[in-house]
Amino acid sequence: MENITIVARHLEITEAIKNYALQKAQKIKKFFEWILQIQVTLDIDGDNSHRAEMIVSVSRGPAMVAVASNPDMYRSIDLVVDKIEAQLKKHKGKIQTKIVRRKKPSTTETEGLESGAGA
Numbered sequence: 001m002e003n004i005t006i007v008a009r010h011l012e013i014t015e016a017i018k019n020y021a022l023q024k025a026q027k028i029k030k031f032f033e034w035i036l037q038i039q040v041t042l043d044i045d046g047d048n049s050h051r052a053e054m055i056v057s058v059s060r061g062p063a064m065v066a067v068a069s070n071p072d073m074y075r076s077i078d079l080v081v082d083k084i085e086a087q088l089k090k091h092k093g094k095i096q097t098k099i100v101r102r103k104k105p106s107t108t109e110t111e112g113l114e115s116g117a118g119a
Contacts, residue, residue: 007040036058041055
């Protein structure tokens with residue numbers, strides 16, 4: 001996936017942190033096939049805690065947004081990825097439920113057809 005953007009605010013991003021965030025963002029792809037773009041924003045809050053924000057744009061539904069803060073930047077990236085994974089799994093479940101409902105005929109329709117055919 002080439003549509004991964006990593007942005008740093010109020011800090012100089014090191015190559016190690018950038019690679020770590022990129023690796024974690026690429027991991028998300030396995031949870032949902034219709035991801036269009038991932039944006040990771042790394043920031044330092046006023047209380048010197050590291051903040052990671054991730055915005056995932058998908059083709060089937062709204063954009064997923066998650067924010068996590070922690071004194072360790074790597075831990076905040078892990079937390080935000082966990083939150084996004086949970087959102088994507090939930091969204092994928094909703095989509096699959098809608099697909100199953102469309103394919104499966106309701107029981108009242110099949111019962112009505114069987115009783116009408118016998119009369």
